[in-house]
Amino acid sequence: MPMNAPAFPLEALAPIDARPDRDSFTISDLCAEFSVTPRALRFYEDEGLIGPERRGTARIYSHRDRARLAWILRGKRVGFSLAEIREMIDLYDVGDGRSTQKQFTLERCLERIELLENQKRDIDAHITELQQFVELLKSSD
Amino acid sequence: MPMNAPAFPLEALAPIDARPDRDSFTISDLCAEFSVTPRALRFYEDEGLIGPERRGTARIYSHRDRARLAWILRGKRVGFSLAEIREMIDLYDVGDGRSTQKQFTLERCLERIELLENQKRDIDAHITELQQFVELLKSSD
DNA sequence: ATCGAGATTGACGTTCACGTAAGGGGAAGG
DNA sequence: CCTTCCCCTTACGTGAACGTCAATCTCGAT
Incomplete structure (x- = not known):
């Protein structure tokens, strides 16, 4: 989000429709x-x-x-950075690799999952904090 | 997240203990x-x-x-970028401002909350996709 | 008194993720 | 044929978020 970050850089993206x-x-x-x-x-x-x-x-x-x-x-x-994203893409692409490779890939995936779940916790904490502040604003009329 | 990004830049951070x-x-x-x-x-x-x-x-x-x-x-x-974070800090600091200001602050907060919830959806989608891939890896022995 | 560990302020360098000309090709329409 | 439009490549520029010296300063310990 760095770069030329607008005020609200993220938007909802529907899970992508097929477009046949x-x-x-x-x-x-x-x-x-x-x-x-x-x-x-x-x-x-x-x-x-x-x-x-x-x-x-x-x-x-x-x-x-x-x-x-x-x-x-x-x-x-x-x-994720572009480098990280490419790394993940590469992981997907070695689905036919050797067993040790597969094991490595699997561990990386599990790490990523844990990472994302930590991030979810951070986001939840941020949300509740903002909601508390919103309540405070509403109550102080 | 840019900058000198290590492979896994995010770590769990306990909700911060008081340290009296x-x-x-x-x-x-x-x-x-x-x-x-x-x-x-x-x-x-x-x-x-x-x-x-x-x-x-x-x-x-x-x-x-x-x-x-x-x-x-x-x-x-x-x-969030540092500029966005500072903006939010400023919002918190005008808790004593006028009513129109408060209204503005409140809307910004609600926008941010929605933003974060969109982000949670993205993360969930990413997680399930990774989990599916993990299952695929495990099953292809 | 001095010595090293850790604090400070510049000031320039670096990485990431593009932005922004500058210049050129190819097809379509008038 | 000329213009318009969309595509391309090359290449230099940019903003965010620090990294990395370099040159002090200061303070407690020896």
Whole structure:
């Protein structure tokens, strides 16, 4: 959230609907849908987070690319850096690896889950604190 | 979260225990307790997030300062920028303001609460997705 | 008196996640 | 053919949040 942070950078994102109407998406399609800039998508590509096909030089995003983008953005919203997100993507991609690799992947996943649950606790604490303050404001008329 | 992000930047932080043994804290006391650097604390001070007393030139942190620091750090962990955190601190500090001000503050608080609840939804989605992947890993022996 | 540990203030450097020109290609419409 | 529009790449700039020296200062202990 650093960067050019607006007052309220996070918005609700529906669990992503399928869009069977379309077969592929342009960069501006996805930019419009997810409220990101082309620059951001190209940056994610440079960082190895996503790899759309090309028609000539133009990027063509598949449904899978679109879903992955949604996943990336949600990862960002819950506070992961792009490096961390790529790492997680890589974990997913070694699903066919050796057993020791799989064990490693599994442990990382469990760590992440614990991390996220700690974060939920932080958020709950913040929420209750804000709610108490709201009550205080309401009562002091 | 940016900056020199380690693999797992977030750690559980107990709801902060009172520490009635101490009467005040030095900068390195708080640094050790909260795992931050002196540079960070001085930076927060430059940004107006905290304002400890001085004994000569040295900073003396009170219990209130310590609690505020804990609050700041939790704010960071849930994804707020320092500017946003300071804004919230300012909101708390105008509890004696006029009615219109109070109304404004109240709306901002409610917005923030909604924001945090959206974030909780994102986190839940992420968790369930990771758990599904864990199950997949476990089952593919 | 001095010595080292820990405090201070600048001031410049760094990383992340893009923003922002600057310049150019290709298709479509008038 | 020229303009418009959308796409591309290259490259330098930027804001947030510190890191990292460097040069003091100060205070308790030897």
